[in-house]
Amino acid sequence: MKLCEILLMSIILVLGIVVIVTDFHAGVIKNKVLLVAIVFGVIINSIYITFFAKNFLLVYLLNWFAVSLISVLLYAFRFWAAGDSKLMITLAFLIPARYYENSLLLISGVYYIIFIFLLAYLYIIVESIVLAIKKKEYYRKHIEKRFFKEFIYRYFVSYLYLRTLTLILQNIMGEFYYTNQLFFTFINIFIILYIHEKEVFHKRTIILILFGINALLIIWSILQGSYTVNLDILHNYVIVLLAIFLRYLVSGYNYEEIQTSEVKKGMVLSYATVVGFMPSRVKGLPQTTSEDMSSRITEEEAEAVRRWEKSKYGKNSIIIVRKIPFAIFIVCGTISYIVMRIVMTCL
Incomplete structure (x- = not known):
């Protein structure tokens, strides 16, 4: 063995x-x-x-x-x-x-996934500090009062959905749900992100119905004398909140200015860069970007960008989205998990 x-x-x-x-x-x-x-x-x-x-x-x-x-x-x-x-x-x-x-x-x-993202977030924070000191950071977003209001509202809406789903899962899965809340916390994060992206989930009628369902469930539990506050579940809600908030914060430190001649296949261009292509007549230039991995440019698009540099509207430098080298974090997270399990089995 x-x-x-x-x-x-x-x-x-x-x-x-x-x-x-x-x-x-x-x-x-x-x-x-x-x-x-x-x-x-x-x-x-x-x-x-x-x-x-x-x-x-x-x-x-x-x-x-x-x-x-x-x-x-x-x-x-x-x-x-x-x-x-x-x-x-x-x-x-x-x-x-x-x-x-x-x-x-x-x-x-x-725990394997937790190790990966702890290492990744640590890297982002350290790198962001270094870039800030070198004054090389580019901010896509700014923290304003409007952001906090919108964030709190959207989290409240997500909480209503999350609590309803939690109650359903608790009744269906019973003890399995309670003993694996950490896993379901990750699933909750994806659910909330999906809810944030789809405006249909923010319609007033649906929100009022969800609010009513949650209120009735709480009242029913109180009348039955079975209403309790599960601190572990509350911790999970806090984890979900922090994960989404941290994701927003670090998204402002993900840009890098490079020479246009250095553009390569697989890079992700910023919104500002793609907008700068609009007046140009150079064929093959990227027309849209979502600033994530789904918007990586092809070799043909990279070649078009390099040609654009020498055109009428071309520039010597452009801004790209820095790719986080997740491979090293996935590998190190795997090794960290194995080491943790070896130590635990030896104790």
Whole structure:
């Protein structure tokens, strides 16, 4: 068993080094590298689970599915690129099944994701401070009173939806929901982000109905003498609030000015840059951008931007959206999770 676990962790280490190098130098995570790791992982996992870790198969599959689901949602909500999502799914597959077992938390793989984003946020904060000192930062948004009013209103609306969904899940899942609240906290974050993006969820009629349902449920619980305040659930609401607020704050520090001649395939152009293309007659220039991974430019568009530099409206420099090197955080988060599980199993 130990040999299989060592082999799986060796694959994680080798894969991690390779993808970190390619992500930094080329900005891509190659599918061939992931495929090779999966092939070796399937062979070793087949032996490992069949002969040594059969009792951990269910918890392994549950955690791998949960981590993969969150990974896909992170891609769907444009937190990172498809390559990062595939890397996370691959690494979660390679984590030895025994390390997912946890007597206190069935979906312990959530800690894996927490490690990744703690490292990523730490990087963003440190880099933002460095850029601020060097006076290289570009702000897309400014914190104003209007922002706080809108943020509080939207969070209140999201809370109504969240509380209604929580009550439904509590009744359907029972104890499973309570023992895995950390996992459902991540799901709640995605739900709130989706609600924020869709105006249909902010219609006054729907909000009033939700408010009425929540009020009736509280009154009913009080009359039945069963109304209690679950501090753990309140903590989860606070985590959701902080996660969304922090995401907003760091979004203002994600720009970089580069020479137009250095534009390459896979870069994401800023709104200001794309707007500057409008008067130009150069063919093939990007026309829109959402400033996320879905707006990465093609080689043809990069070539058009380089031609634009020498045109009538061209400029020597443009502003791009800096890509967070998530590969290193995913790899380091995986290693941190494994180390944590090894320490816990040894205690």
